[in-house]
Amino acid sequence: MKKLVTKRNVLILIAVIFFFIAWNRSINLLYGMFALLTATLILSLVLPRLSLRTVAASRTLPSAAFEGETIELSVNVENRGRWGRSMLQVVDSFPAAGPDFQNPMTFVARLRRRASRHYTYSLECYKRGEYQIGPLRMRSAYPLGIANAEKTTDHSLVPFLVYPRVFEIPSLPLVSASSTPMSGVEAAGKAGGSEEFFGTREYRRGDSLRHIHWPSTARHGELIVKEFEVRAATEVTIVLDLHARSEVGAGKETTLEYAVKIATSIAQYALLRGHAIQLAGYGEREHIVPFSRGVHHLAAVLENMARVRATGSVPYAAAVMRAADLMRDGGTTVLIMTREGARGKEFPASLNLLRTKRMRLLCVVIDEGTFLERPRRSMPVIDAVLLGLGASVYVVSKGDDLPGVFAQ
């Protein structure tokens, strides 16, 4: 409901009261007060409109940022008129900011005729997501501040992505000691190969002659070769639960936000260590990021993670089964789910499917009970099942220190 008690309305009421009292008692001086008040009101309505007539503003901002990051927006205000302007306000619509800062206002105290002003200001990106920034409006209540005039100076909506916050994971068992690396993977300790040099050893049959370390050979009188550490890498598939009922909580403290942060952090961890990452989530639309390696792949992951919404109707078990089709045997599957999402008769079947594909399971179970208005601990039934299958299980509750959870 539009605010009724404004300066303008109060002054109008006072003017009306003055008029009626002056009329009833025939006090001419009160007519004088009424006239002065009315004149003030009229000018306060007219002058702001005139003030905005020949001014325009534009704004630039980066195209994306991380959650919690402070970005700089730059504003340019221009006065094309013949007269100077004062107290011009520039009001933006920035839904990516916190609840009290989504309509940031900046102002120019005085702008001379045919002049422009450029300045910057900062805003913190509150929550990850995909936003439309704008439109940009100009507002004036000059000079009395009684009534506002407003015009939209830039109708365009600028897309802006806020990536989820990523935290450092100390360690994650993406590859088992006994697992045999599959395609695209080399055994550790192979002479030559790729990655880092970490020592020498005696020549073995089959080693490439290019890798002979001649100084050591001369010293020892036998062939010595250089040895490189080849990280054992695997293909990691992260499956998110994007069912509408899976999101519990409010604001930034929801199961989905936690899941997205964890998924992104795991993806970063894996990509930095040479693993291939694939992402799968089935919301209102499919969010599939196919396998790729390298840090550059993180950008695609971040973009998708910024956009995912828990608006789907695909149960998590079904999502896992669909994602299984994308997996190659012997890789690692990261399941990020709530306990509620893992209920149902189909979930064990999906786990069985992963087992037949010889997938290593890494499960992050988010206790949705702790995200309720009246927090409670949900029954860790699925935890036992997953542990029984040999999966690595991490349990996350609201408020947990996420790096600490993965350090255990």
Added chain:
Amino acid sequence: MNRVQYPPLYVAVFLVFLLAVGSVAVTSVPAGSGPAVAIIWILFSGVGLVSGWRYNQTGARTIKVVSDGLAGVVFVLFLLVFFVRGIVPALLLLLIGIQAARNFTLALRRDFVFSYVISLVLMFYAASVSKDASFLLFIAAYVLAVMFALMADHVDETLAHARGGDRDVLLRRMNLPVKGIGLAAAVIGLAAFIYLFVPRPSTPMIQAFPSGGGWYYQNVDLERESGRMPAAFEMVVGGTIVTGRERRTSADAGDDPIVAKTTGYAGFQKKFDISERGACAFSNNLVLYLRSDRPLYARGKVFDAFNGRVWTAREDAKKLYSRESDFVLGERFLGPGTAQTYTLASDLPPIIFAAYRPARAWFPGSMIKCAQNLSLQAPAALRKGTVYSVLSDLRDAKGRPYGPSQEPYKFLPYLELPETLPPRVRELAAQVTGGITNDYDRAVAIETYLKSNYQYTLTTALREPPVRDLLENFLFESRQGHCEYFASSMVVMLRTLGIPARLVTGYAAHRYNAITGYYEVRKMDAHAWVEAQIPEYGYGWVTFEPTPSITILPPEQRLFAFSAVMKYFEERIESVLQTNRDRWWAKFAGKIMAFLRELWRLFKELLLALLQAGTTVVLWFLKSGWLAILALTSLAGLVLVLYRNLYPFIARERLRRARNHEVALFIMLCYREMEKVFAWRNAGRQSAQTASEYEIILTALPRFRHLAPHISRITMLFNHVRYGMTPATAQEAATAYESCLQILRDTGRVKRPGNVA
């Protein structure tokens, strides 16, 4: 609420409060002590606001303690003043004192809003009690201060919510980024326009009448007669509790020394010599403020016996008592009547001035006296500041005020003539009214005669009167005199004709101050006029004004203040010019005034002529013009409808006849017809469009899609004829004709331009 960040806001509050307190001091504090009171409060407020700014910055607890302590002191003072002076002064002190105390901790925006409200209440009170036109300057200054405060508040509010921009720059600067002088001029100019032209309907006076206050006149006779003193030291006067006021005991009402001392007008004495007027004749001092909806004669004393030189008032006044200070005079009057509220601007004799015929009076006392002729007396000489109200049954007889009649037997005293009356006075009266049988017309004839043939002067009041009969000397020899001569002459002449008449003295309240809304009565307005008993037309005692240069002003509608303000300033300028009429600049200004007056007269005549012309046109229209216009409009509409409906046939006929012409011309004619048809249907071709572009636009419109083949065909043929290399054939002409006919047939649903199908 946010903390204030912008220091000029404190300066603004200081100015606003300063003006509010100043205005209250000017209107409510006794003269002489006003400046001292204002200075004390200014200093107090100034110190408080400086402290408030410090409190805003530091939040020092000591300051809060001081502020709370001061508020407590103010409350104690409020109680004291309440019991000593009354509720209104106590409330004023409370408001001012509380705000001054709160100034010490003025930090939040909410606190500033509270201070504005208090200042507004103070200004409202001062404006409602002030009767001085110069108070308008206070109001204007206050509004400018409020504007400054609003501007500073706007800057502060912006600073509170801004995320960037010039925020830091503005915090470092103290001056407002505003062109204050221009804004102030714009506000005052627009306000003056609104003030002059906002309509002011007649006031309903709901709970606004009567008014009373000022001094309270206790009558000791009442207590003596009733055997007891009043229980409490208070009386309710006009709805206002009057407590602790000095009581004026009744003096012998009508003591001449009091009259002479207070007004200097001889006409307010029990007996007065018409040759004496008194020093008041040349005094411009204010005596009364009158609130009324019309100019009027405020009666003071009524005289019936005349000996040729001295008038004497009959002593037949009865005492009227009322505990509620509400006195009913004569029969119960149901109204509406003419409401009058008198505020004394100086001491006056014990006379309650009122217009004839007074029906009810609200006087701050327990007793008044009322004569048979309805002149009213107060129990004691009146002091400056006294307020009383009267409701009069005041009617109009052809522009003259009159009051209803009394019983006929009461007229006898008003027919008495002086024993030494010269016969030629009687003859003159008969001569002036010869042939007139109607009493009203006879009175008017005498009035007109005196106005036209005699000259008004005040010099006769200054010199020693002739020994001979004053009236005879005035009527037949000197032919000049002051208003008492004129009034006395008319009364005597009317009595010689058997018309009861009496001389009335009082004040002519005709100087309306359009700025304050009061009639300002000055000493020089003391006047004598005539009341005559006219039975015709149901009149009673009718007022006559025989003195030249004074006209009876009928009630006027003051819907807009413009005319009244102009008249007010004109009178003031005239008064100044008259006073300095011998100076060169006054003569020059007088010429300019005359020129402006003439210009204004021409302008009004022009407006009047235009108005008359407009009225004539309107009357003609109402009488028969509307019929003619209706007929013309109908005819035009009929022609348009017929043309629209017949046009396809006309066009087809035109095309049919043109078929025998040259083929190329015919095809172009078909295209032009097509253009006309679509222009009727609000889809005309723009001048910059080519034929092909036009075709694309037309065929894209859903309402013409069914005609697309025909449009395309005609356009193609038109282009061929216009730009092609080969001549058109008869077959092509026939094709164009057929297509055009199809389009024309479709115009059976032709709409008027502007209506989209």
